[in-house]
Structure formats: C-alpha cells, structure tokens
Amino acid sequence: MPQAVWKPIPINFTAGGQVEVRGVVLHIMAGTLPGSDAWFRNPKAQASSHFGTGRGGQLVQWVDTKDKAWTQGTGNRSWISIENEGKGGDELTIHQLERCAQILAWAHAEHGVPLQVTSDPDGRGLGHHAMGGKAWGGHSMCPGSRIILQKPEIVRRARIIAGQESGPVPWPGRLLRYQTGVPLMYGQDVRTWQAALTAAKFPVKIDGYFGSKTRTATRAFQRDERLVDDGIVGPVTWRAGVQK
Missing domain, CATH: 3.40.80.10 (Peptidoglycan recognition protein-like)
Structure with a gap:
C-alpha cells in the first residue's frame, strides 16, 4: 500500500x-x-x-x-x-x-x-x-x-x-493538520481544500494529494489572509478558505 x-x-x-x-x-x-x-x-x-x-x-x-x-x-x-x-x-x-x-x-x-x-x-x-x-x-x-x-x-x-459518498468533512481542519506537507496524504478533504485555494486565486491541481505545491499555495493564501503562514490547514485557515 x-x-x-x-x-x-x-x-x-x-x-x-x-x-x-x-x-x-x-x-x-x-x-x-x-x-x-x-x-x-x-x-x-x-x-x-x-x-x-x-x-x-x-x-x-x-x-x-x-x-x-x-x-x-x-x-x-x-x-x-x-x-x-x-x-x-x-x-x-x-x-x-x-x-x-x-x-x-x-x-x-x-x-x-x-x-x-x-x-x-x-x-x-x-x-x-x-x-x-x-x-x-x-x-x-x-x-x-x-x-x-x-x-x-x-x-x-x-x-x-473512494468517491462513493459525499458529505461534510468529518474533522475539518484537524484532519489536515496532523499530516500537513506529507505528499501521500489524500482524500476528499484535500480536494475540498485545493478547490478553495484555486477559487481564492492560488491555483493548484485538484487531485486530492497534499504535496509540496499545495503546501506552498496554502502558505501564500495564509499570507494574503494575514494568517500565520505555516502551511497548516487548521480550523482558522479552513474557515478562511472553505467557509467564507
């Protein structure tokens, strides 16, 4: 695996x-x-x-x-x-x-x-x-x-x-936080965040994998929002991007 x-x-x-x-x-x-x-x-x-x-x-x-x-x-x-x-x-x-x-x-x-x-x-x-x-x-x-x-x-x-079901992210922000920057982190929550980055004029490939390019775009988004630019999608960053 x-x-x-x-x-x-x-x-x-x-x-x-x-x-x-x-x-x-x-x-x-x-x-x-x-x-x-x-x-x-x-x-x-x-x-x-x-x-x-x-x-x-x-x-x-x-x-x-x-x-x-x-x-x-x-x-x-x-x-x-x-x-x-x-x-x-x-x-x-x-x-x-x-x-x-x-x-x-x-x-x-x-x-x-x-x-x-x-x-x-x-x-x-x-x-x-x-x-x-x-x-x-x-x-x-x-x-x-x-x-x-x-x-x-x-x-x-x-x-x-697996793409068989949709719905709210089970653990918004918290799930992304513990693995931020790990290239093999994947799933619908990552795709949701990548779509939010792209809509906010920080385009990334919406492939569901949180790799280095997604982290770089995350940090740029955080600077634009005057947040701590640590590349961690915690609750504050998640709300700023997804729940506007």
Whole structure:
C-alpha cells in the first residue's frame, strides 16, 4: 500500500498464504507501535500483522497482502489485519480512524473488499478480531467495544475517499493538520481544500494529494489572509478558505 511505510519482517508470516481477501480486521496492540514492530521480528512471537497504526497517525506495513500474516487464527488466510497502537478500552484517535479508512479504501480498490461493516467471520467488509470467536484465537476483548462502535465511521470515511459518498468533512481542519506537507496524504478533504485555494486565486491541481505545491499555495493564501503562514490547514485557515 503506497501510503504505508514499508517495514517488512523476515519471519512470522506465510509467503503466498493469502487465499482470498474477504475484508479488513481491526485489532488493538495492547502496546506501542515500536513495541509491536520489535515483537513481530522475534522468533518467539509467532505473530504478525499486515498493517500497524500509531496514535499520532503513523502507518506501517509489515506483511504484503498476498502473504498470510499470523494474527487471527483461521482468519489469517482471508483477512487483512490492522494492529492499532493503544490498550483495551481505548477509542481510535482521529489519526488512526483516517489510516484505517485509507487501508479499507485501498483494500476495496486493490482486492474488491466491499465498503461495509461486518461482524461475521464468513462475511465481507470491515470486521474486528473478536468476531472470529474461538477459531480466531478467542480474543473476546480485541479491539474492544469502543473501537467496534467506530467501525461505521471508518466505513463512511473510506466511502468518501473512494468517491462513493459525499458529505461534510468529518474533522475539518484537524484532519489536515496532523499530516500537513506529507505528499501521500489524500482524500476528499484535500480536494475540498485545493478547490478553495484555486477559487481564492492560488491555483493548484485538484487531485486530492497534499504535496509540496499545495503546501506552498496554502502558505501564500495564509499570507494574503494575514494568517500565520505555516502551511497548516487548521480550523482558522479552513474557515478562511472553505467557509467564507
């Protein structure tokens, strides 16, 4: 997946073992992103995941989706896994919600995963670890009830990224802020901001990718509006450009 930092692990997965891709499964690490990275490289772990998110928006990929990660028992051969930094009882941060939505939208485009919620291990869409029951390791508290309740929000965001649904930006300004300047940040919110820049006489390509040219135009817009020209699309900048 191009949005992820590729950090392949040499052990603890099955090459070519992914029989099909039915959907994406949410997990909670009960730990940190660096800790999980180290554990997946340990021969004693006998565990891995395709993707991992950090609470601040980091996204890594450990295992190719054509290969079988070792994370959810019998579900390993047909589901993509996401380990999310945190502990039981946590909610996903807005940054993690966005990253999970990006993975789901990518899985839809790459593997035909439907953009829908599922709680059925024989279903398709966005699932969670506990839904697999004993066959998936019996992890009844993974990822926890609060994250399970966030699944519809992730699906809605993925549908917006995929262009299947329109609507208000879920987190205006805040979503852009944490990744400003990262070339691979993308989505409908970025297109909305690029359209606003273009209408304000700071034309950029409206492609949904927040790269260096969009940041330069953002800083020029901020100077014109007598705002702090930091290239960060926070709430004040967003209101000045989009909500005039």
